[in-house]
Amino acid sequence: xxxxxxxxxxxxxxxxxxxxxxxxxxxxxxxxxxxxxxxxxxxxxxxxxxxxxxxxxxxxxxxxxxxxxxxxxxxxxxxxxxxxxxxxxxxxxxxxxxxxxxxxxxxxxxxxxxxxxxxxxxxxxxxxxxxxxxxxxxxxxxxxxxxxxxxxxxxxxxxxxxxxxxxxxxxxxxxxxxxxxxxxxxxxxxxxxxxxxxxxxxxxxxxxxxxxxxxxxxxxxxxxxxxxxxxxxxxxxxxxxxxxxxxxxxxxxxxxxxxxxxxxxxxxxxxxxxxxx
Ligand code: SAH
Numbered sequence: 001x002x003x004x005x006x007x008x009x010x011x012x013x014x015x016x017x018x019x020x021x022x023x024x025x026x027x028x029x030x031x032x033x034x035x036x037x038x039x040x041x042x043x044x045x046x047x048x049x050x051x052x053x054x055x056x057x058x059x060x061x062x063x064x065x066x067x068x069x070x071x072x073x074x075x076x077x078x079x080x081x082x083x084x085x086x087x088x089x090x091x092x093x094x095x096x097x098x099x100x101x102x103x104x105x106x107x108x109x110x111x112x113x114x115x116x117x118x119x120x121x122x123x124x125x126x127x128x129x130x131x132x133x134x135x136x137x138x139x140x141x142x143x144x145x146x147x148x149x150x151x152x153x154x155x156x157x158x159x160x161x162x163x164x165x166x167x168x169x170x171x172x173x174x175x176x177x178x179x180x181x182x183x184x185x186x187x188x189x190x191x192x193x194x195x196x197x198x199x200x201x202x203x204x205x206x207x208x209x210x211x212x213x214x215x216x217x218x219x220x221x222x223x224x225x226x227x228x229x230x231x232x233x234x235x236x237x238x239x240x241x242x243x244x245x246x247x248x249x250x251x252x253x254x255x256x257x258x259x260x261x262x263x264x265x266x267x268x269x270x271x272x273x274x275x276x277x
Contacts (some may be wrong), residue, residue: 007147008192010096010123017097020252023245025076027233027256032075033141033168039173048231053168053223055077055259060166060215060272063087067135068163070094070158071153073142077104077117084117089136094122122127132160139167141146144193159275165211172196172219173267175269187260197268202269205219210274211216220267227261 017024024032028050035049036056042051057079063069066088071080074093077100084091095101104119104156111117122128124139137155146167155165170193176184188196197205199218206213234241234257240247 005008007150007194008145010125011173012192013145014096017095017100020255021097021099021103022242023252026241027230027275028242030076031078032077034219034226035229036219036222038222038226040225042225046226046233049226049229051082052250053219054082054140056270057138057166057168058083061136061138062164063089063136063185066090068092069136069138070127070134070155071138071140072127073139073145074100074104074119076100077107077119079138079140080104080119081107081113086143091115091117092134092150093117093119094124094127095119096121096123125152127154127158128130128148130156131157132163134158134186135160135163135172136159136174137163137165139165139169141168143167144171144188144191146194146195148197148205151207153205156210156275160221162277163275164214164272165274166270168219168268169202171218171220171269172198173203173218173265174198176263177267180184180260180265183260183265184266187255187258190255196266199269201272204271206271207272209256210276212276213271213273215270215272217270219270223268225268230256231262 031050033050033051035046036052037044037049048053049214064087069089069091069095072154074095077093080091083089096224097122101121108117137159234253
């Protein structure tokens with residue numbers, strides 16, 4: 001099911017993550033995002049490569065002097081814990097999936113961070129926060145699950161003037177053959193992801209949202225190995241995962257194994273923006 005804009009609904013993504021949550025924890029090593037590799041010969045394991053991408057997001061966030069950070073689509077909180085370890089920030093993470101929120105809050109308490117890192121169940125489409133409450137907002141690999149324009153405007157609302165937003169998202173690299181477009185569309189539907197935008201369309205979206213663009217990076221040469229590494233892991237561990245989670249895990253593994261996730265036009269971006277002063 002999708003909304004009028006074609007974007008997935010909150011209940012779609014909740015259902016998807018309810019089923020795939022534990023499997024993803026296993027496969028990705030607890031960060032639900034792409035890895036960052038220097039080049040094709042870089043053999044860094046996926047767990048470490050996903051940590052590297054978090055480090056890049058933190059570096060782009062300008063948190064050295066502290067402040068309040070909102071992490072939209074927080075997974076089980078690993079990126080937030082890394083930011084809290086590096087800088088004297090207060091963090092609120094939100095997700096529309098209650099299992100992730102419970103898990104993330106337990107992890108925060110276990111790390112002794114509960115006084116400044118907490119997680120709440122909320123839908124990104126209507127953030128339960130006042131205007132201008134945050135210095136920095138992250139949308140770390142979750143905007144593809146949402147109505148992008150609507151959520152970017154919500155982010156702008158909760159950011160203080162001059163506050164910063166850091167986003168990673170899928171990006172279409174160049175024109176696609178009809179066959180690749182069909183394959184990819186089916187794959188994105190299975191992942192409950194919105195349509196792909198190319199760089200000009202993405203820049204127009206940012207512009208239309210009212211966000212002032214600071215930096216736009218195409219990270220595809222560094223993140224492209226993620227799909228291959230996940231595929232290798234799924235192949236190696238299918239029997240073990242079925243033994244742990246039962247047969248219900250098979251359709252989820254099929255989504256991750258789908259070669260459409262490897263079409264060369266499926267890229268990845270990072271952008272930094274700010275709320276105009
Ligand atoms: N940023 C995390 C997780 C990325 S996975 C990480 O990098 O590890 C995408 C996340 O977006 C999941 O936590 C999912 O539950 C969340 N999400 C999807 N749709 C959402 C919505 N409408 N509102 C809030 N969170 C949503």
